[in-house]
Amino acid sequence: MEADIFEYHKEENPVDIEAFQGGKQKLIQPTSLKDPKLEKLKEALVYWINSTLKQEHIVVQTLEEDLYDGLVLHHLLSRLAGVKLSVEEMALTATAQIRKLEVVLEELDKRLGLQDSSQIKWNVKLIHNKDLLATIHLLVSMVRSFQPDLDLPPNVKVEVVVVEVNKTGIKSDVQTEFLTEARDAGPDSLGNTEREDAIEELLKLEPHKVNTVKKAMLHFVNQNMSTMGLQVADMEKQFADGVILLLLIGQLEGFFIPLHDFNLTPVNPSEMLHNVTLALDLLNDTGLQVSSVDPQDIVSQDVGATLKILYALFKKHKGK
Template identity: 85%
Template sequence: MEAGLFENPKEEDTVDMEFFQGEKQKVIQPASLKDPKLEKLKEALVYWINSTLKSEHIVAQSLEEDLYDGLVLHHLLSRLAGVHLSVEEIALTSAAQIRKLEVILEELDKRLGQEDSSRIKWNVKLIHNKDLLATIHLLVAMVRCFQPELELPPNVKVEVAVVEVSKSGIKADVQTEVLTEERHADSDSLSNTEREDPIEQLLKLEAHKVNTVKKAILHFVNQNMSNMSLQVADMDKQFADGVILLLLIGQLEGFFIPLHDFNLTPVNSSEMLHNVTLALDLLCDTGLQVSSVDPQDIVSQDVAATLKVLYALFKKHNGK
């Protein structure tokens, strides 16, 4: 089993023996590193990080290179859990980065319910040494904890070499490591209706049922816009220019949108598109992601798209 594990290693793939000395370490096999499923998972996690931290103007490009110093993890923890730790914003030295990671991971492990340290698949040393396997395990656990509705690529597995270095030499074995769980057969057999967006399901029902839901959402909208002396009568058309949508989001989320950021009286589709794009970006910044809605859909008065956005706001804020 030992033979062939590290044949023809590239310079950057060589094993740091001092790092491994006296402990077991998992190394992803070269063939698994090229697995399209792993690539999709990495891309999904990078996209999740960037969409979550968009308002912070933090952009990650590589899981291996952008998380080891604690900056991204610190901001994710703050954004997702509302936790503000007394750590350096930018840790430049290795010692400072390790100290920062110690504080962040201690808090994260509590939030993730990782009480048994022997079962945790990441630690300060691994994250700081840019260990891809440990970094992915940590990020997947964070997604599952803080945004369980987010779908990650399922059934992602990698072959890993479990390496143990001692004075007598290297002992290695190959195992399969599960990064995301399998999609069970019963979930694959779900009908299209069960997997469909709730608004898509609604629009297939009788007209009077659709109207009942639209009236409830319309009442919610007007209730929250009344102190601005605004009234929506036609849900299908009045959100197309993005103005009322922006004002509604600001009202519900409790922030003011500067008038110079959008067109208060849009005169063409380009200005309308700017408004709606800003509105959807703001929703994303607040952690409210609306699936399969393009800004142009709203501008084009697509009923389903408009309802999806309003329903998401209704679901989050109704009754508060």
């Protein structure tokens, strides 16, 4: 986006400054783009989109690149609000994409109760131009409206440069912009994000301290699996196929998972991935979302990802 703003400096491709006068553009500071809190929010939103649109077989990888054409927003609106719009499914040209975005965003703004334009921090041009700031503002508003119980990382803010072109030149100002609400969490009200942060910090400690926590998690698991005659000794390997994880969730949450819903003896990565994906979906259904863990992380025997899930279950069910 910086290139667009300062393009008029190039003599070989002059731009009429009059066209920009009175308009403002916001650019996220490079330092804010590297903020771990922003990364966690982006991961949480990607996970939310993919979970919501799982039945449509739509997979989003990056917010900037995958929402600009209106396809994902169209499906989210349909899934979350039951709205059917008369727009083409695949908009291949820029003109068609902008036309589709106009229809989708107009309906979305109504559903979000944002008829007052001063409250709206996105528009067709920004979304189509893959503006990350506008895209996140839109998605956070959708989560708040359609799924208010979803626990997004709190206190996410970015430093933005507000650039305005006027007759005297370019005027810029640095501002702080909040993407999610500020929230003070007490010691007994840790959300999913804080729990995951605790594991991230744990993994930075000395190996023997990490092993102590791993042993505590295994003790918790084995306590709950003993009635089924199962014993876990290797955290990474034995959870990788999703079977024990599914049985543990069923045991802790008090429900039976039909055997035909998962692969009891998975023989390939695809079947393992199916099991783990089902496990994470079940956790999400019980209100225990571990937003920064991808099913493939567990299949790949990522100890951090496995610990995050087990720690979340431990925090919820310890002492019961």
